[in-house]
Amino acid sequence: MANIREVAERAGVSVGTVSRYLNGVKIREDNAEAIARAVAELDYHPNLIGRALTTRRTYAIGVLVASAANVFVSSSIGNLETAFERQGYSSLFIDFHGDVEVLKEKVRFLKRRLVDGLVIFLSEVDAEHLEFLETVGIPVIVVDNPVESGVVDSIVVDNATSAASMVGAMLDAGHRRVGVIAPSQETYVGRRRLKGWADAFEARGMSACTQDVRLCSPSKEEGYAAACSLLDDGEVSALFACNYYLALGALKAINSRGLRPGVDVGFASFDDFDFSDVMHPALAVVRQPMGEIIDMVASLMCSRLDGAHTDVGIRTLSCSVNVTDSIMGGLQEEQGSCATD
Numbered sequence: 001m002a003n004i005r006e007v008a009e010r011a012g013v014s015v016g017t018v019s020r021y022l023n024g025v026k027i028r029e030d031n032a033e034a035i036a037r038a039v040a041e042l043d044y045h046p047n048l049i050g051r052a053l054t055t056r057r058t059y060a061i062g063v064l065v066a067s068a069a070n071v072f073v074s075s076s077i078g079n080l081e082t083a084f085e086r087q088g089y090s091s092l093f094i095d096f097h098g099d100v101e102v103l104k105e106k107v108r109f110l111k112r113r114l115v116d117g118l119v120i121f122l123s124e125v126d127a128e129h130l131e132f133l134e135t136v137g138i139p140v141i142v143v144d145n146p147v148e149s150g151v152v153d154s155i156v157v158d159n160a161t162s163a164a165s166m167v168g169a170m171l172d173a174g175h176r177r178v179g180v181i182a183p184s185q186e187t188y189v190g191r192r193r194l195k196g197w198a199d200a201f202e203a204r205g206m207s208a209c210t211q212d213v214r215l216c217s218p219s220k221e222e223g224y225a226a227a228c229s230l231l232d233d234g235e236v237s238a239l240f241a242c243n244y245y246l247a248l249g250a251l252k253a254i255n256s257r258g259l260r261p262g263v264d265v266g267f268a269s270f271d272d273f274d275f276s277d278v279m280h281p282a283l284a285v286v287r288q289p290m291g292e293i294i295d296m297v298a299s300l301m302c303s304r305l306d307g308a309h310t311d312v313g314i315r316t317l318s319c320s321v322n323v324t325d326s327i328m329g330g331l332q333e334e335q336g337s338c339a340t341d
Helices: 004-011 015-022 029-042 048-055 071-086 100-112 131-135 159-173 188-203 220-233 244-256 290-305
Strands: 060-065 090-095 117-121 140-143 152-157 178-183 213-216 238-241 266-270 284-287 314-317 320-322
Touching (some): 015 029, 071 090, 071 117, 071 290, 100 117, 100 131, 140 290, 152 159, 152 290, 159 188, 159 284, 178 220, 178 244, 188 213
Parallel strands (some): 060 117, 140 152, 178 213
Antiparallel strands (some): 284 320
């Protein structure tokens, strides 16, 4: 088995330079490339226990997710693991099943494992239950939920603005009644996306009908039931589904009634995981910047662990709003307006 001295000889650098590289210290780019080649050629594996004792770091990051089955999370896990590996860190992934008490126990467990930092995907948990994160004592990054704190970083997207932009496009196309299927208002994401729907009407001096709102758990089954209810009422000419699972349920409801999204019913959704363009017309979707989120998580965590003194706070990334002809469905029929509540 190769040792660090052999890596240094192969790379043409000193043992100290190799040690600094392995410990995450920035070195000259040509030296870093030479060491990386030597490590690969010699199949060198550093002594992680000795490294941890020397640096007082385990080079492990705990990643907690509310549900590993969630497509937003599952699409992120592999890319996040790769991003951390590039920086010399391993990842420990744990599902806390959306339960705050389980989350607290898992955080304690990971701290006992001496992880260097924590990343928590929290779209389905309200931030008011997260005060305990301020006392964890290691860097914490929360994704999809803004935590007002001087010690916890948060990364969110512009949920309200993006939803308002999409629904606004539907109203500008000629719709007067756009039904919205939104997650529970107990969550930050649910509140912000529903606000965007309402903001689109307000910005145009139009009345948003409260009877066109359906709130439900973010699942395909509940999205289906909500869309069936809106379609059966017969008042809306378009639907806006506020997440991927609700969109799947809504599309199922449209199809089950012999209707076509984008032809008989206007349709748009928040979130797209590579299925919108299989429909005709392609579906209008709000896309979250998944690659940018992952890159920011990895770079921010590494800078925190390296002692960088950047401001701790909430960082908001922009989504892309992809408007297509699917918003035009249902416009052939004359529409009524909403009576003032």
